[in-house]
Amino acid sequence: MTDINRQITLNSRPDGWVVPDNLSLVEGKIPEITAGEILVRNLFMSVDPYMRARMNDVKSYMPPFQIGKVLEAGVVGEVIASQNSEFNLGDIVVGMLGWEDFSKSDGSGLVTVTRGPLPLSYYLGILGxxxxxxxxxxxxxxxxxxxxxxxxxxxxxxxxxxxxxxxxxxxxxxxxxxxxxxxxxxxxxxxxxxxxxxxxxxxxxxxxxxxxxxxxxxxxxxxxxxxxxxxxxxxxxxxxxxxxxxxxxxxxxxxxxxxxxxxxxxxxxxxxxxxxxxxDNPASNREFVQKAVTWLQQGKLSYRETIIEGLENAPAAFIGMLKGENFGKQIVKIA
Amino acid sequence: MTDINRQITLNSRPDGWVVPDNLSLVEGKIPEITAGEILVRNLFMSVDPYMRARMNDVKSYMPPFQIGKVLEAGVVGEVIASQNSEFNLGDIVVGMLGWEDFSKSDGSGLVTVTRGPLPLSYYLGILGxxxxxxxxxxxxxxxxxxxxxxxxxxxxxxxxxxxxxxxxxxxxxxxxxxxxxxxxxxxxxxxxxxxxxxxxxxxxxxxxxxxxxxxxxxxxxxxxxxxxxxxxxxxxxxxxxxxxxxxxxxxxxxxxxxxxxxxxxxxxxxxxxxxxxxxDNPASNREFVQKAVTWLQQGKLSYRETIIEGLENAPAAFIGMLKGENFGKQIVKIA
CATH class of the missing domain: 3.40.50.720 (NAD(P)-binding Rossmann-like Domain)
Structure with a gap:
């Protein structure tokens, strides 16, 4: 395993439409974890419209992205190192992590999901x-x-x-x-x-x-x-x-x-x-996921994704999604 | 008693702000009533912002005023003739009637109120x-x-x-x-x-x-x-x-x-x-009036009216109200 961690950072705030130069691909090292933390190998990430709003320097229900810092996204990943007793090696977690190959986390805001008959990327879309x-x-x-x-x-x-x-x-x-x-x-x-x-x-x-x-x-x-x-x-x-x-x-x-x-x-x-x-309503969210798994398996819910391969293509996927070029949920496969 | 019934009609639809020429004062005869109807001598009428919207030829929750027809307003009046068993001579009624000295009605939409310690004009404002x-x-x-x-x-x-x-x-x-x-x-x-x-x-x-x-x-x-x-x-x-x-x-x-x-x-x-x-919610309205009478008598609610005398001044009162010239509820005293 290489020790390089590729990351997408905010290079500059967009002035109107996002252009490729607003985002940068940089290479860092895989983060080291300390007590209470886990290391996640990111498998899939999501690009969504709300991210555009976070690129403006405006306070909202989520803080704005910071220039020079790695962007955040909904991510599905696998725990590959853990110093947190709530997470084991091999656990699949979903939550807000970085546009990067590897993220470290103290586990807050992450939920563990089980591998089942439905693709893991669904947890960034219809089950997310x-x-x-x-x-x-x-x-x-x-x-x-x-x-x-x-x-x-x-x-x-x-x-x-x-x-x-x-x-x-x-x-x-x-x-x-x-x-x-x-x-x-x-x-x-x-x-x-x-x-x-x-x-x-x-x-x-x-x-x-x-x-x-x-x-x-x-x-x-x-x-x-x-x-x-x-x-x-x-x-x-x-x-x-x-x-x-x-x-x-x-x-x-x-x-x-x-x-x-x-x-x-x-x-x-x-x-x-x-x-x-x-x-705002976590109980409603849990209720939905429970129902949706059943509806998907029964064929009552249909779901379509567009998966683009490679973290390096995340900026293009994001810009295309903002322009309506994707068909169904836009996902980036990182690993 | 004269048999003249003065009325204010819509002469033309306003183009932007209402101007005096949009309204006309005309003289007709006091209407004759037939079975089921009552004749009301109008005492006070109200001028309100929603009337401006009804002067446009646009369907809304109330029908638009018609050119050449008498305008409607909230009115307090006294029943001076009745062929309707639900209303007696001398009853004080409140409801939508005309901008005119005398209105006839089949009683629908009218409520009877009792003379009490509070002025009758209050039923067009704080109690209306x-x-x-x-x-x-x-x-x-x-x-x-x-x-x-x-x-x-x-x-x-x-x-x-x-x-x-x-x-x-x-x-x-x-x-x-x-x-x-x-x-x-x-x-x-x-x-x-x-x-x-x-x-x-x-x-x-x-x-x-x-x-x-x-x-x-x-x-x-x-x-x-x-x-x-x-x-x-x-x-x-x-x-x-x-x-x-x-x-x-x-x-x-x-x-x-x-x-x-x-x-x-x-x-x-x-x-x-x-x-x-x-x-939309008549029960809420009744609840309010009941409470408000008490609050007014206890001095917990204060109320201010601007009363202009004479039906002929209703157009000026209406135009002034739209421009914010009134202080408190604008009322026109008809009789």
Missing amino acids: MPGMTAYAGLVDIARAQPGEVVFVSAASGAVGSVVGQLGKIIGCEVVGCAGSDDKVDYLVNDLGFDRAFNYKTCGSIAKKIAELCPRGIDVNFENVGGEIMEAALWNMRDFGRIALCGMIADYNNKDMTPGPRGMGVIIQRRLKIQGFIVF | MPGMTAYAGLVDIARAQPGEVVFVSAASGAVGSVVGQLGKIIGCEVVGCAGSDDKVDYLVNDLGFDRAFNYKTCGSIAKKIAELCPRGIDVNFENVGGEIMEAALWNMRDFGRIALCGMIADYNNKDMTPGPRGMGVIIQRRLKIQGFIVF
Whole structure:
């Protein structure tokens, strides 16, 4: 085993869209561990939209990434050295670790999962934060009910694809949008969405939603913000709920973008807009993972990943994901 | 008794701000009633911000006013003829009737109130829709808790003045803004607000709120929208609630105005924005009126009206109210 530990660090803060030069590949040594610590060989890492927000120097629910420091990601790894009695050699752990070959940790925030019939990378997607986020937003926040109309933006993404399928399991009518015809086909033919459209080619998004949701929308699971959120807002029914999960359309804007026009409908139709993050309700997360393992094995949940090989390709995977180039959950295979 | 019935009708739809020519004073005959109907001599009418929205040709929770037709308002009146067994001569009724000397009605939507120690005009203000709106938003929608920080815009208005006082009764810290130094004094010295400021002269509203609410805002009772709502949003604490009651700043804009900038904080701080209208929860309204009568008599609630005399002055009262010229609830005394 080589003693080199490759790492991806933040070279400079992006000014608008992330460019390759904002990230650096550096080589260090494998960290040494002391009492209470473990050494993890990282197997898979996740790239996600929220990371873009952490590249700005703005305080949020997670601290901003620091220039010159290794970036963080959701990681699945194997414990290869342990001075912590809660972790044994060979344990598979999931949690926030570095964009790097090897991470050391005191174990806080890491959970141990068992190797089973499902791929370990699933713990970064449908069995990880994206899947839990979908469940928290649709079930806990929006309280989607059987027979209601659910609209999901970024519907083929890691979160959206689970939202739509959960909606069908609940008994909702599910409509989604995505950024290519292939993705739209995937939503309807593979994931069981009732209807879907390509927001890049449909013309007026608001009119398209009105056409596909003639009764209006009861629950909007909002991943995108901007024009898509505005169009969904205008199509909400009385007492509708918007679970606000992401506003990826804004993350790359240097200036603060204004909110949707016509917010008076929030009053007229007595709408509720609620922001949430996945860490707020651990009980809900556990409940979801338990159910999802069963649903996956029964074929009630379908899941798609795009896996790119090699830590050195993580920056390209991240930039591509921000531009919507991935199909399903974007994963980087490190080892 | 003369048989003339003066009426204020919608002459033309306003293009931006309401101008006197949008409204007409016309003279008709006192309506004749038939079986099931009553004739009401209107004593007081209310002018309120929501009326501006009804002057646009837009479907909402109430239908738009029609050109050439008499406008509607909250009215207190006396039954002077009745062919309806539920109403007797001399009964005092409150409900939606016309901007006119005499209205006929089949009684639907009217409630009978008793003459007591409090002025009848109170049923158009603190004991009417504005008071009920304050209670519904603060208690049912935002669920303000003791010790929390409540921020109210348009705080000296018919709704805002009740919100602030209810906040103090609940045990909250209450901060408000209004459009003149006199109104600010009134908030702090007469209504018991903890702190207040003049949004027209304070410079950055967001910085002023941050200065007066150093812990941030738990509950924003939002009456105004626009720049004030944006400033409040930026100062919300984690898990804060915005009860969205009105967006008066937008009602006179011809174009749809964009929402607040920086709506990403809704996610980061897990905020909830909920629109509501006063008709949604009649049980809450009844509960409030019962409590408010007691609070008023005990001096725990203070109330201020501006009463203008004469139906012919209702248009000026309405236009002045939209510009913030009134102090407390604007009432028109008809008879």
